[in-house]
Amino acid sequence: xxxxxxxxxxxxxxxxxxxxxxxxxxxxxxxxxxxxxxxxxxxxxxxxxxxxxxxxxxxxxxxxxxxxxxxxxxxxxxxxxxxxxxxxxxxxxxxxxxxxxxxxxxxxxxxxxxxxxxxxxxxxxxxxxxxxxxxxxxxxxxxxxxxxxxxxxxxxxxxxxxxxxxxxxxxxxxxxxxxxxxxxxxxxxxxxxxxxxxxxxxxxxxxxxxxxxxxxxxxxxxxxxxxxxxxxxxxxxxxxxxxxxxxxxxxxxxxxxxxxxxxxxxxxxxxxxxxxxxxxxxxxxxxxxxxxxxxxxxxxxxxxxxxxxxxxxxxxxxxxxxxxxxxxxxxxxxxxxxxxxxxxxxxxxxxxxxxxxxxxxxxxxxxxxxxxxxxxxxxxxxxxxxxxxxxxxxxxxxxxxxxxxx
Amino acid sequence: xxxxxxxxxxxxxxxxxxxxxxxxxxxxxxxxxxxxxxxxxxxxxxxxxxxxxxxxxxxxxxxxxxxxxxxxxxxxxxxxxxxxxxxxxxxxxxxxxxxxxxxxxxxxxxxxxxxxxxxxxxxxxxxxxxxxxxxxxxxxxxxxxxxxxxxxxxxxxxxxxxxxxxxxxxxxxxxxxxxxxxxxxxxxxxxxxxxxxxxxxxxxxxxxxxxxxxxxxxxxxxxxxxxxxxxxxxxxxxxxxxxxxxxxxxxxxxxxxxxxxxxxxxxxxxxxxxxxxxxxxxxxxxxxxxxxxxxxxxxxxxxxxxxxxxxxxxxxxxxxxxxxxxxxxxxxxxxxxxxxxxxxxxxxxxxxxxxxxxxxxxxxxxxxxxxxxxxxxxxxxxxxxxxxxxxxxxxxxxxxxxxxxx
Numbered sequence: 065x066x067x068x069x070x071x072x073x074x075x076x077x078x079x080x081x082x083x084x085x086x087x088x089x090x091x092x093x094x095x096x097x098x099x100x101x102x103x104x105x106x107x108x109x110x111x112x113x114x115x116x117x118x119x120x121x122x123x124x125x126x127x128x129x130x131x132x133x134x135x136x137x138x139x140x141x142x143x144x145x146x147x148x149x150x151x152x153x154x155x156x157x158x159x160x161x162x163x164x165x166x167x168x169x170x171x172x173x174x175x176x177x178x179x180x181x182x183x184x185x186x187x188x189x190x191x192x193x194x195x196x197x198x199x200x201x202x203x204x205x206x207x208x209x210x211x212x213x214x215x216x217x218x219x220x221x222x223x224x225x226x227x228x229x230x231x232x233x234x235x236x237x238x239x240x241x242x243x244x245x246x247x248x249x250x251x252x253x254x255x256x257x258x259x260x261x262x263x264x265x266x267x268x269x270x271x272x273x274x275x276x277x278x279x280x281x282x283x284x285x286x287x288x289x290x291x292x293x294x295x296x297x298x299x300x301x302x303x304x305x306x307x308x309x310x311x312x313x314x315x316x317x318x319x320x321x322x323x324x325x326x327x328x329x330x331x332x333x334x335x336x337x338x339x340x341x342x343x344x345x346x347x348x349x350x351x352x353x354x355x356x357x358x359x360x361x362x363x364x365x366x367x368x369x370x371x372x373x374x375x376x377x378x379x380x381x382x383x384x385x386x387x388x389x390x391x392x393x394x395x396x397x398x399x400x401x402x403x404x405x406x407x408x409x410x411x412x413x414x415x416x417x418x419x420x421x422x423x424x425x426x427x428x429x430x431x432x433x434x435x436x437x438x439x440x441x442x443x444x445x446x447x448x449x450x451x452x453x454x455x456x457x458x459x460x461x462x463x464x465x466x467x468x469x470x
Numbered sequence: 471x472x473x474x475x476x477x478x479x480x481x482x483x484x485x486x487x488x489x490x491x492x493x494x495x496x497x498x499x500x501x502x503x504x505x506x507x508x509x510x511x512x513x514x515x516x517x518x519x520x521x522x523x524x525x526x527x528x529x530x531x532x533x534x535x536x537x538x539x540x541x542x543x544x545x546x547x548x549x550x551x552x553x554x555x556x557x558x559x560x561x562x563x564x565x566x567x568x569x570x571x572x573x574x575x576x577x578x579x580x581x582x583x584x585x586x587x588x589x590x591x592x593x594x595x596x597x598x599x600x601x602x603x604x605x606x607x608x609x610x611x612x613x614x615x616x617x618x619x620x621x622x623x624x625x626x627x628x629x630x631x632x633x634x635x636x637x638x639x640x641x642x643x644x645x646x647x648x649x650x651x652x653x654x655x656x657x658x659x660x661x662x663x664x665x666x667x668x669x670x671x672x673x674x675x676x677x678x679x680x681x682x683x684x685x686x687x688x689x690x691x692x693x694x695x696x697x698x699x700x701x702x703x704x705x706x707x708x709x710x711x712x713x714x715x716x717x718x719x720x721x722x723x724x725x726x727x728x729x730x731x732x733x734x735x736x737x738x739x740x741x742x743x744x745x746x747x748x749x750x751x752x753x754x755x756x757x758x759x760x761x762x763x764x765x766x767x768x769x770x771x772x773x774x775x776x777x778x779x780x781x782x783x784x785x786x787x788x789x790x791x792x793x794x795x796x797x798x799x800x801x802x803x804x805x806x807x808x809x810x811x812x813x814x815x816x817x818x819x820x821x822x823x824x825x826x827x828x829x830x831x832x833x834x835x836x837x838x839x840x841x842x843x844x845x846x847x848x849x850x851x852x853x854x855x856x857x858x859x860x861x862x863x864x865x866x867x868x869x870x871x872x873x874x875x876x
Contacts, residue, residue: 081594085740115545118542124537128534131530139526175746178745179746314545316547316751318748318750331487338584340588341582347753
């Protein structure tokens, strides 16, 4: 897959590119999703929110309102930081929902939280510098950081979060300035960091020249269990938060944000300005109108109900159909669940068999920075299929596992 | 200005950042615009399209239509390349308006053409590698490329375009892989490259391992004169085109595009995916709906009429009020005009005097990569002030020039 694009290119043509781009493969998942498009296919491979739940009518009314109210104002060039009322609203929600005191001056609106990752990579990472991240880890972060050619220092995930013993060992010698986590309903594993793990990590990190990125796209999609403290509460001066409206409103708007201390915000603004001047101001204001005049909380509650039922369906079907020895996580929220096949199995081989059974998933490999550590893990998405479809799809997948066994 | 943000930062804090971000100052123009906000101020400093001309009602109707027609489809995650019908329409317009044969597969939708610059810098520029660019040059390009720490090789502009003798000299020794131009109604100078200059440049560049970026944000805003051939016609295999809807529809949408050969497009897509996954698909489809169901050509004609009259007003007022010895360009389109003060004058000093007379402009310095070459040039914007205001503003500026003289 790595060499797919290069085959059409002469060596001479290769030489024109910057070193940073020559090693970065196209998204593995992107390529996999191309396979998974037949109408018969049940796909657990995607990472999409369920489009059936999008608040189309509310957004339409909000769009009409802002055209009528603000007209030209919403269509001109705007400031790099982002629409101030939207940043104020994000700050209010942090206080209300997570008890965090954050100034709107420390919030930068980005073109999705993916852009936040790009900007952080840009301002923090020199060639060859270390980045600590959880493993398996979010593919978008691995991709974004890869462009700045860091040395990845992966810390294995346990069911409680990062393995703090391994983290402690790494920190003894590491000069990493940046560390990346998705502590709630992690992508791809579905696990959440326990309060105990967070506190141990905060103790280990406190006072170091190191910033912890807490990427929390799914934090509002909780179906069960209780929240732990944000790292921002435990380690306020060293935590950078990433957030997004992609999972709670719609992803097509590409609306995310970064929260960072003043001196980092200054650099992020310079990088953001060079990257795209500012984020679409029309959509920022449309989003603000929607959030302030329509019931987003009720909408999020509905998402949680539906995804919660779909998670139950997936977990129940796994219990019923999967052969003994297959392990899996039971997430309290988010969109993904993680499966570990018994010793000796290969999830890449399973993928080929499963596709023939008309069921798709993402093999675990791309979530590891060396691209090969995990030959027997896979990610299953439960947000995009209804309960009945999940039941059928998991049954097919179970049959594929059994088939591989023979 | 360069050190403004750093004063609040300890040396220790500085050490955490990547080298690429530590040298990049905040936008000079951004800081200047903050000065120019008093209600009495007549500002020729901005670079904004005239908001009075935005097609607000048409865009509102287009928004309602796409919500009704496509609903959920316009709100989900989408592909990195961009909305195919929009790319097909851009290809059609290239054929119709400039006689260029371009495949939609070679068009990538970006978050404004500024993002195009960032992506090109990312995929082409290693630390210290050369970039050839016109001088004075577009500030956004200088900023975007600066982050990748190239060596800038500026080529002075004449009234006919790049000085081809100097370019020929530079090319004798240069290993530059990238070259940047705004050949039509250039920002900041307002000049257009002649057909002769373009052909000489194409001859010089042909067959080299070098890509010429033709950034054409203003190409459709012509009031007078005749167009020359795009470099894409003269040097098809080595030309990368940048385009935008910011000047012909609205800038707030942040909708631009890149046209590039296949093997470069592959790398751009990887970089775009890491940067923000894809551009806002809702606004892409809204823009497509507007372009296909409303009369954008009539709208552009109206912009050209208004800007053309405003350019006339500015040129007439300059002729009438400016003291002898001041030189200026007479652009055939776009939004800017360039002034060269007589020997011994300083445009930075003039700025301080002019602000007290309630008229603002951008001194030429930031458009030079060394930030100081031009002590006696300035950029004037004519798109955002009506004819009467331009008349008054130029009169004030003339008085400021005379005042400085004494």
